[in-house]
Amino acid sequence: MRTSNVMERPNVDSGLEPDLPTEIEETSVDIAAALRDSNIQEVLDELDRELVGLKPVKTRIREIASLLLVERLRKEMSLTTEPPTLHMSFTGRPGTGKTTVALRMAKILHHLGYVRRGHLVVATRDDLVGQYIGHTAPKTKEIVKKAMGGVLFIDEAYYLYRPENERDYGQEAIEMLLQVMENQRDDLVVILAGYKERMDTFFQSNLGFRSRIAHHINFPDYTLEELMAIAELMVGQQMYTFDEDSRQAFAEYLELRIKQPHFANARSVRNAIDRIKLRQANRLIRQGGSITKGELARIDEADIRLSRVFQGGLDREPENSADEG
Amino acid sequence: MKVTQGTFSFLPDLTDEEIRKQVEFCLNNGWPINVEFTDDPHPRNSYWEMWDFPMFDLKDAAAVMLEINACRQAHPNHYIKVNGYNVTKGRETVALSFIVNRPKHEPGFRLVRQEVHGRTINYTVQSYATDKPEGERYADE
Numbered sequence: 001m002r003t004s005n006v007m008e009r010p011n012v013d014s015g016l017e018p019d020l021p022t023e024i025e026e027t028s029v030d031i032a033a034a035l036r037d038s039n040i041q042e043v044l045d046e047l048d049r050e051l052v053g054l055k056p057v058k059t060r061i062r063e064i065a066s067l068l069l070v071e072r073l074r075k076e077m078s079l080t081t082e083p084p085t086l087h088m089s090f091t092g093r094p095g096t097g098k099t100t101v102a103l104r105m106a107k108i109l110h111h112l113g114y115v116r117r118g119h120l121v122v123a124t125r126d127d128l129v130g131q132y133i134g135h136t137a138p139k140t141k142e143i144v145k146k147a148m149g150g151v152l153f154i155d156e157a158y159y160l161y162r163p164e165n166e167r168d169y170g171q172e173a174i175e176m177l178l179q180v181m182e183n184q185r186d187d188l189v190v191i192l193a194g195y196k197e198r199m200d201t202f203f204q205s206n207l208g209f210r211s212r213i214a215h216h217i218n219f220p221d222y223t224l225e226e227l228m229a230i231a232e233l234m235v236g237q238q239m240y241t242f243d244e245d246s247r248q249a250f251a252e253y254l255e256l257r258i259k260q261p262h263f264a265n266a267r268s269v270r271n272a273i274d275r276i277k278l279r280q281a282n283r284l285i286r287q288g289g290s291i292t293k294g295e296l297a298r299i300d301e302a303d304i305r306l307s308r309v310f311q312g313g314l315d316r317e318p319e320n321s322a323d324e325g
Numbered sequence: 326m327k328v329t330q331g332t333f334s335f336l337p338d339l340t341d342e343e344i345r346k347q348v349e350f351c352l353n354n355g356w357p358i359n360v361e362f363t364d365d366p367h368p369r370n371s372y373w374e375m376w377d378f379p380m381f382d383l384k385d386a387a388a389v390m391l392e393i394n395a396c397r398q399a400h401p402n403h404y405i406k407v408n409g410y411n412v413t414k415g416r417e418t419v420a421l422s423f424i425v426n427r428p429k430h431e432p433g434f435r436l437v438r439q440e441v442h443g444r445t446i447n448y449t450v451q452s453y454a455t456d457k458p459e460g461e462r463y464a465d466e
Contacts (some may be wrong), residue, residue, distance in 0.1 A: 117384045138378070145392075149385025187387040 029073055040111045041063050047104050051097055052233065054224035060217050063104065068112045085113060085214040086189045087181055089157075089203075091196040092219025095265030096121045098193045099153065101219075105191065106151040115189055117149035125159040128173040136172040144180050157192035158202035178208045222265050227254050231269050235299065240277070245301040250276075256310050272307070278302040326433030328366045331406055332423040344393065344407070344425050347384040350407030355419055357381045359410070360392050362403045364462040366431070366452050373406065391402045393425055402463040428454075428463040 035041055044062060074080045086109065088100040103120050110118025123143050130136035144152065154160075154177075158304070162168040181190050192199070192209065196218060203210040215296070222230065228251055235242060242250060253272065257263060280303045284291060329335055339347070351358055358380050361373035376396040380389060389407070396405050405426035408419050432453035438449040454462040 116387075119384050142378075145380065145388035146382050146384065148383070148388040148391075184387070184391075186383065 027077060029074070029077070031069075034069060038069060038111050038113075040069070040108050043104060043107045043111060046161055047101070051100065052229045053222050054097060054101075054219065056217055057097075057101060057217055060215070061101065061108070064215055065108050065112070068109070068114060072112060072114075073203075080320060087213045088191045088215040088217060089189060089199060089213050090190070090217050090219060091194040091199045092193075093195065093221055093265060095267035095269075096219035096221065097266060098219055099155070101217075101306050102151060102153045102193070106189075109151065109189060114142065115150055116187075119147075119150035120153055121147035121150060122153045122155060123147075124155050125170065128154070128160065129169050131169075132171075136169040137176060140173045140176045144176070144184075144188065148184070151189045151191055153191045153193060156194045157231060158194050158198045161202055161206060166271075174206060174209075178212065181212045210214065224251070224254055224258070227258075227265070227269055230266050231273065234270060234273050238273070238277070239297060240273075240280075240299055241297050242299055243301075246299045246304055249301045249304040253304055253307060260309065275304050275307065276301055281304055326431055328404065328424070328427065328431055330366075330368060330404075330424060332421055334424060337427055338427070339423070339425065341390065345386045345390055345397065345423070347423065348407065348409075349391045352383055352386060352389075354409070354411070354420070356409040356411050358389050359408050360389070360396050360405065361408065362396055362400050362405045362426075363401075364428075364459065365455055366404055367434075367450070367455070373404075376405070379410075397426050400426075404428070430463070443448050 004098070044065060045057075047058060047061065068086075071080065071084050088105070089104065092098055099122065106115065106118050106120045109115045121143065127143050128136070130139050130142045146250070160170040160174050160177075162170050177190065180188070192213070202214075231250060231254070232242070250272075254269070255274070259269060262268075276299055280299055283300065283303060327334075331441065333339060333347075348358060350358040359378075362376055363370060363373040376399075377392055380392070393405065393407065403426065404424060405421055406424045409421040411418055411420035434450040434452050437449045437451050439449070441447055457464075
């Protein structure tokens with residue numbers, strides 16, 4: 001039944017004749033046209049435009065997209081029988097864009113016709129593993145069913161496997177996932193995500209996963225310049241502006257923040273901007289009087305300098321004292 | 326005698342591909358779906374057993390096909406139907422219901438005449454299959 005599904009999948013968007021004769025070896029196909037018709041270029045460009053840095057990731061995604069496109073063309077020419085394995089693993093520290101890229105990946109796979117709907121279902125251990133015997137299987141099955149036709153993104157997948165407790169129900173979820181990854185390859189794509197080191201140990205103790213995953217992509221940490229570019233992008237999106245001094249202050253802020261614990265790349269930048277907005281609002285209210293539009297948008301150096309990052313770090317003071325300054 | 330209950334029941338049995346497309350139609354309308362089965366084909370038997378849970382928030386018909394096939398495997402000689410439930414406020418009713426599996430041999434119904442007061446006769450139908458207890462019907466075909 002699976003093969004018949006593959007054959008019947010509509011290829012209307014390819015613009016090619018569906019039944020190309022196999023015996024003619026000279027049958028030609030326009031790669032550029034196929035690329036254009038699949039609209040993946042658009043998604044890839046969007047990826048380039050909206051995500052700062054991540055050079056190795058973008059290269060890999062491009063490679064995978066090309067591979068899948070060629071694979072599809074091959075299938076149209078009856079050159080291949082096995083559908084390619086699409087399951088992936090995204091490794092990297094928090095805030096490096098794994099979920100965002102997974103969303104784009106779902107779009108790319110959808111445009112190429114490898115998943116039918118192209119939605120992303122994000123799940124963690126809590127969504128998959130039950131609390132008592134017999135609870136895990138239906139829970140996992142429900143999530144898997146929701147993800148069918150799209151991509152199942154399992155964040156921090158290594159929590160599924162708890163070797164210290166041999167009666168942990170995580171093992172049951174793992175077995176079900178492995179089965180689905182093998183038998184329902186046409187129906188959904190699984191992406192596992194998490195810290196690099198812990199994912200490596202996870203794969204070592206779950207060889208079934210390792211062999212079923214075709215693409216391992218590592219997300220590098222952002223450099224200071226990239227984080228700055230991300231900050232500019234976020235600030236711009238929220239209709240705020242840095243001036244010369246505050247830009248300098250924010251760069252210094254980042255430099256200090258990177259060295260402090262719990263740094264989560266782009267997510268930390270977003271949180272920092274949220275707190276800066278808070279301080280800016282506070283300052284404007286205290287200042288009173290009439291303010292211009294420019295004033296409302298501008299982030300002042302003082303809004304940044306007040307952060308407790310400049311006073312020695314997050315651990316030094318309780319949560320909310322930073323704003324009081 | 327082919328039992329004709331629900332949508333499409335006067336058509337030849339739907340193929341899996343046709344079922345998938347109907348399910349897709351339900352999902353595109355945002356209707357949750359459930360699968361039910363029974364071995365009592367009486368037309369007034371509206372309470373069929375539910376297979377697994379009702380399926381909410383699905384995006385793709387593959388998940389429903391999975392359940393239909395699992396139910397067929399467990400109950401190859403039962404009637405199985407798929408219901409699409411319209412949740413729209415004010416509607417809140419089954420919007421599409423069709424049979425996706427039926428026993429290989431359907432013996433049909435007998436007409437029962439009951440003489441009551443005077444010369445009045447009450448008519449009713451009774452399924453031959455229900456002569457046997459639940460679970461043993463359609464078993465030896």
